[in-house]
Amino acid sequence: MASEALDGDNLLQLQPEEIGKNDEQLLPDEIQRCTGLSYNDFYWRYMHKNFPVIITDVSNDWECQQWTAVQEARDLNSNPPSASSSINFDYLKNKIANGPVPVADCNSSYFNSHTKLELNFHDYLERWRSSTGNQSSSPLSSLSSPEVNSNVDPATRDNLYLKDWHLAAQMPDYNFYKVPKYFASDWLNEQLIDQKKDDYRFVYMGPKNSWTSYHSDVFGSFSWSTNIVGLKKWIIMPPGEELKLNDRLGNPPFSIDEQMLDEHNVRYYTINQRANEAVFVPSGWFHQVWNLTDTISVNHNWFNACNISLVWQNLRQNLKAVCREISDCQQMDDFEAHCQTMLRASFGINYLDFMELLEFIAARRLAEETAATKFLLFDSYRMNDYHVQYDLACLRRITRTLSEDPTIQRSPLQLEGRCRQLLARLEFWS
Template sequence: MLAGSFTIYCEFQIQCREGSKGGGNAKVPVAICNEKEFDSHPKVEQTFSDYLEYWQDYISNSYPSDNQCLYLKDWHFVRAFPEYNAYKTPLYFCSDWLNEFWDTGESSKDDYRFVYMGPKGSWTPFHADVLHSYSWSANICGKKQWLLFPPGEEVHLRDKFGNLAFDVTSEDVHNPEMYPNYQKLSQQYKVVQHPGEIIFVPSGWHHQVWNVEDTISINHNWLNGCSIDLTWNFLKRNLKDVENEISDCRGMEGWNQQCQVVLKSLTGSDYTDFFELCNNIGTKHLQFLSQSDICSTNEECDRGVGHCKIKGSQKEEQKEMTGNTSAEVSQHPNADLEFQEHFVPLNNKCHSVFDLNRLRIVLESLVDTEQLECQKEVQNLLHQLNSVF
């Protein structure tokens, strides 16, 4: 899960008042770490220069416990400064459907690339990442401490009302009357992340993070063909929960649509959004393959550094991992991809075939879903995918 001593290509130099290219006047989201609002910290908006001034004062006063501990987090830096090119995405994380979707066409309103910076003692409460996506976090400077819990362990960190713990290190979780299943907790991992290191958080792993020192980090949420089924299953589980909660209204007109509205409010996506992402990615892969010679049926293809080997026929996915050496990695054709160039499969036809097959499997489940209004579009894309295989 750790990429030790990884040098992220970065010229992320912060200037206190002016910032880069007017960045000092940028509006940034700031969390108040010593307050609680529902299941997170309340947020306020400040200018970047005001936050840096606060941070300097906070350090100068030896991190006073009676002052607010403010954490600049979830700052869409790349979206705010698209020409700055502060860093390059590490090769292993370049196949990124989520940000590719948001970066293109009418969807270019958002992204899941963030800058975090905060003083010693700032922290993020216990949670799992949006849409059960993967995430990676690179420390530019400073040190973080992570507590990570494999999928399933979080059920032992729910209170008697079913709510996740806000702080898994608090004394409250040891109270059996409030957290009756805490004693069943069996697995957790403590990781200290140093400057220049990247941590990869797998799908569905709950975690809590502290800044042990004054820290600046870059964080991405992402998904691709290796995890699209995990996101789809996450949405299905949440929709089932929504349907159970409002089952007394099932006979009312528009019930399915209302369930989708609630689903989106809880997870950040509904079924239509999910299909739009699939359609966006699938269409690009199909266009690429239409201009390339697809692997022959018996040809074994390596879909890239550290990924599964696959057959061109795609009738079965082999789980043998490639054994590329560091020399092979350095010679990989995509090694110098810029941050925005996360569409790695366009340089690897077998990678595209793998991704399309994973997409096809998900769409076969999605096509019969009565909650989806764009059934014809799903059927059309699925027909095109089936023609490849």
């Protein structure tokens, strides 16, 4: 591979993990808030160990800072006094076309989920703008409250949360944010964006008291969430703690609070996320999020070498659940193919999708390793040599695991042959 040029802030500079430095796997006493964290330290201390972290000063230069309007100083006791920001509704209307957007009604639920509806974006903004006059309490006073901080009867106004909006995909020429380098090693969106499929890049925006119910992230993926404006409160718990909250049928609650968690002896952390901060949510950490003020955030779900094995485990477990659900149909023709169809519908991907993703990432990394082809991640970042090699080593391990899986071996989609082909290519260049 050709020697790499120094790309400064755009180089994902990964070094071999220092033996013994990151062996400690005890959960932290509190979630750290870091400024000036290096990519290498984030990779090994947090992403590889599956620990959460708050990273400050990530969105200073993003165009979407124009979506906010600075108001008067609110917290006069801080040093220096802090300024509060509000939503720049006029800028948003002028910048973004009036297309349909997905909205959740936080005052209504249906089958353990907020009721979903679709509104035109400008109509949503006007309904939001009209509700802001009802909210007068200081957002900073909300940080200590364990409840959804409603100072107005929710029945008297909208509580509509624009969620899971694929704005970046819908407006590819509008560069309203830049993926922080910490999160640029993203196998999931690297493939989906290249193949112009639905990706996992989202914008969330909503009024004070809107909220996201208790859940863990899709696929068992990582997620990151950067606040552009506003304050969010998170409750987040390590993997395994969620089992203490399930009912006798194994179903999780729709919503949680501190009292419930304390009564069930759940270990959890509380995060108060401010504007210009990114929260890294590791795989399998259940959480619930409240908007303590009017809030806008940019969010991604993703996975990479650090958690690809966890995603595979979740995929296998979900296939087993699907097979149990329709076990009375086991004698039908194409039973396993039908299970894969249901797996894709319920989980979001199936074994074929997972195999295609591994093949795609492997092809790119092998091209970098063997032909000095440099792919830009999110149009900005390049990996150093060791990063490419580490990705390839992880791809070899997960492909070897797949090749030994009984479902893969008997798949009518010839997945075993594809696994062995991919493994041969990866081992040839190891």
